[in-house]
Amino acid sequence: DVVYDEVCDISPIAPPVRERMEKRSFPSIFAWGGSHKTLGLDHLTPNQRAALHDLDFGVWFSFNWDQTPTEPFDGIATSLAGNLSYSRETHRQRFDLNPNMLVLFGVGFHSHYSDEAYPPGSDFWLRDENGEIIRRDTGSPNINFLNPEVQDLLVKRIIAVERCGLYDGVMIDQFLNHGAWGSHIYGVTEEEIIQAFLNIFRSVREQTRDDFLILINTNRSKATRYTEYVNGTFMEAGSDYEYLTGIPGGYTHEGLTEIESTLLWSDENLRSPQINCLEGWGIPAESPDSPENQRWMRVITTLSLTHSDGYVMYDTGWGAVAVCPECPYVWGVAHEHIWYDFWDADLGRPVGSKAQHHQNIDGLFIREFTNGWAVYNRSGTPQTITLPTSATPVSDRENNAASSTHLLPDLDGEIYLKAKNPADVNGDGKVNILDLVHVANNFGKADPDLNGDGVVNILDLTLVAKHLSQNAAAPSQLALIESIPSTAKEVSAVQRALAELETIPNKSHGGQIAIELLRHYLSIVDPNVQETKLLSNYPNPFNPDTWIPYQLSEESTVTVKIYDVTGSLVRTIQVGHKPAGYYHTRERAIYWDGRNQNREPVSSGVYFYTLNTDTYTQTRRMVILK
Incomplete structure (x- = not known):
């Protein structure tokens, strides 16, 4: 068998993170390993299943931690290696299907999957007074992240992910209660544990690009001590009834209020850009598409839509396996989910503010989007929703006709899509x-x-x-x-x-x-362009991209070539045949993303750009500052 061990050390190849986040439409669904945990879509390829999601974490592509003579154990390896060509092609295919998706790599801080991750006798493991490795209830060995050498190792592994430009960031699991969920087994105070994680995050931020994302798993707790470093919280919302009665599935009014509070706080306080992810747990004793699971899916989805600009998912209820081993619809794999038709609704982008009460009713929330409204009801009673214009509910209810008034049950949610105005010719949600x-x-x-x-x-x-x-x-x-x-x-x-x-x-x-x-x-607007001209790019200096405006006095084939200070060709942009006119605005000017012909970001410095038409050539100077 061929063994691939190409180290992934490449510049980011996708557009900037913020640009992708700002272009996505809602609802915005995430996955933990989307290609193999999205059930019931066997007619789709793995890449098609993954690309349904706007954020996917726990993605390995073809990589593993690179074990070398100097780093012979999986747990101490500090480079990702594998079939780089295959991984890049997989990444390209997924982004061709969903150019706005984000991809994160999973990193564990608390435990490892194997006792063989570290050398025999290593003090990287957390041990008891007899020298035995202390384990989680799942049997996984705990890592002694209070050890400064372990902290340094964890930083190096995150830096390795950042160096691999196929990833936009990392997801760090097991971060409940500010990362001190296991303070009792470490024999130290919660503050000592928090300081250990602050050391790690501080070091990571000093060595990574500004938009490198860090997502931590805090469940329903608020990451109040990490706001400077962390972009989002992965909220495994659990199930209120499992906690209260041992019967898995469903949420209480009080539990939903707690989830709202953490989600809204995270959206308002964590590092920008925020990537908060809310995962609801399904009822494993029922089919994932049962009426009850569909209802709770709507609740979790609309709670997320009305309280954050983040991502959402509703799973099959895997977390209830321990208390419900006989439940017929638990596959036993974490974070599996089906794809709900509700998620296909195209709400567009948010227009209204978060956590707004509808008609001043406590527990009834509404938020407007370019193409409709998301409404979420935990008020305690059914509510009549009155919209400013006619809209159609997405879910299949007894009456899903277009109307400006709709009845929404308690503990339910709905997406209402605006009836298209025929005068909105370009479909941007406005007539102008x-x-x-x-x-x-x-x-x-x-x-x-x-x-x-x-x-x-x-x-x-x-x-x-x-x-x-x-x-x-x-x-x-x-x-x-x-x-x-x-x-x-x-x-x-x-x-x-x-x-x-x-x-x-x-x-x-x-x-x-x-x-x-x-x-x-x-x-x-003056249609009579007197002369062909190349204008100054904007912004200038710039980082990472710029626009090159020009104007044509007659129709022509247009090309722009970009050179470095040595005269070497960096990039050729074939604009094509253009009619006479002004090409000044961002929508019409020539766009350069600051990358060379191989799609790699260029370094800081002076560059020259030349406009070539059928009868005209002109060169100007521009500067990249990073």
């Missing part, structure tokens, strides 16, 4: 100047024919105008004009549409706003 210009640019065509008369014309433009509100004329809306294409053909189309709109008598308020917006558009 972008929709007006889009319709105007398609006069005479078959789409978007809003009124169904077979052709796009002034009637479709007036339909958009009727849906414009006073807010559409606000300065923030006028700023959208900068993102609209400004070729001569497009501006001419707007001119013709405006002329027709102005001839309509007794114009509505929306019609007046439409005229104001289109006139403003024409007043700041």
